[in-house]
Amino acid sequence: MSVLPISNGKPYIESDDIKEVIKSLKSGFLSQGDSINQFEKLFKKKFKCKFSIACNSGTSAIYLAMHSIGVKKNDVIILPSINFIAAANVANLFEAKIYFADVDIQTGQLSVESVTRCIKKNKIKKVKAIINMYLSGNLRQVSDFYKLKKKLNCYLIEDACHALGSYYYYKNKKFFIGSCKHSDICTFSFHPLKTITTGEGGLITTNDKKIYNKSKLFRSHGIIKTNKHWKYNVISPGLNLRLSNINASLGISQFKKNR
Numbered sequence: 321m322s323v324l325p326i327s328n329g330k331p332y333i334e335s336d337d338i339k340e341v342i343k344s345l346k347s348g349f350l351s352q353g354d355s356i357n358q359f360e361k362l363f364k365k366k367f368k369c370k371f372s373i374a375c376n377s378g379t380s381a382i383y384l385a386m387h388s389i390g391v392k393k394n395d396v397i398i399l400p401s402i403n404f405i406a407a408a409n410v411a412n413l414f415e416a417k418i419y420f421a422d423v424d425i426q427t428g429q430l431s432v433e434s435v436t437r438c439i440k441k442n443k444i445k446k447v448k449a450i451i452n453m454y455l456s457g458n459l460r461q462v463s464d465f466y467k468l469k470k471k472l473n474c475y476l477i478e479d480a481c482h483a484l485g486s487y488y489y490y491k492n493k494k495f496f497i498g499s500c501k502h503s504d505i506c507t508f509s510f511h512p513l514k515t516i517t518t519g520e521g522g523l524i525t526t527n528d529k530k531i532y533n534k535s536k537l538f539r540s541h542g543i544i545k546t547n548k549h550w551k552y553n554v555i556s557p558g559l560n561l562r563l564s565n566i567n568a569s570l571g572i573s574q575f576k577k578n579r
């Protein structure tokens with residue numbers, strides 16, 4: 321008996337996407353070129369956030385987020401008990417203490433009440449970060465989580481890998497997820513199962529310049545360029561988490577479909 325593969329999400333690739341990718345291939349600039357900046361600018365403009373940093377996966381985006389807020393060994397990270405494994409894996413790499421808070425039986429998502437219960441039950445004294453995840457792109461209690469973050473004096477990261485294009489209203493004003501109006505950092509994935517795809521890819525948005533600078537540095541080996549041609553300084557540890565120009569070009573044409 322032969323088994324047919326059943327895809328649970330087919331990427332929407334049209335001729336304009338193919339044209340953009342071919343243009344990028346023909347340009348001769350396959351890495352570290354202007355299409356990365358162009359891709360990042362689309363997010364800033366649409367979401368009205370100050371900074372955006374593209375990277376090579378949603379998992380890398382979560383890594384950049386945790387690095388930029390300075391997660392250390394034994395720092396407490398609270399995660400939803402229904403989640404993709406990426407955030408837990410990254411927190412584990414940072415040797416953080418991970419607590420999985422219950423999710424709401426109706427929404428399958430964290431609630432302010434369940435996080436509060438988790439903190440009380442486990443007698444947690446200090447929370448480093450809550451990493452909320454908007455399952456299936458449903459935004460729940462966005463501004464309430466922000467109030468909780470303020471109360472706990474911790475970071476709030478929105479894992480919005482399912483939620484590109486989702487929006488909510490606060491005081492009658494519309495906010496796209498990614499605006500970081502009610503969080504410190506928002507992370508996205510462009511895996512083919514997501515709203516738009518770059519093949520593999522990710523991005524973070526933030527309004528915090530320190531978070532932006534730390535993430536940008538880490539994304540590319542901790543290197544800063546000098547004015548002198550071919551000369552650069554390595555000022556901190558880092559990795560190569562860069563998105564390629566080819567992927568960014570696909571992202572640019574995909575983003576335009578996300579109205």
Ligand SMILES: Cc1ncc(COP(=O)(O)O)c(C=O)c1O
Nearest residue numbers: 377378379404406481509510511
């Ligand atoms: C909620 C969530 N976070 C993070 C990720 C990781 O994204 P990526 O596969 O681009 O590394 C995914 C991917 O499926 C996800 O669903």
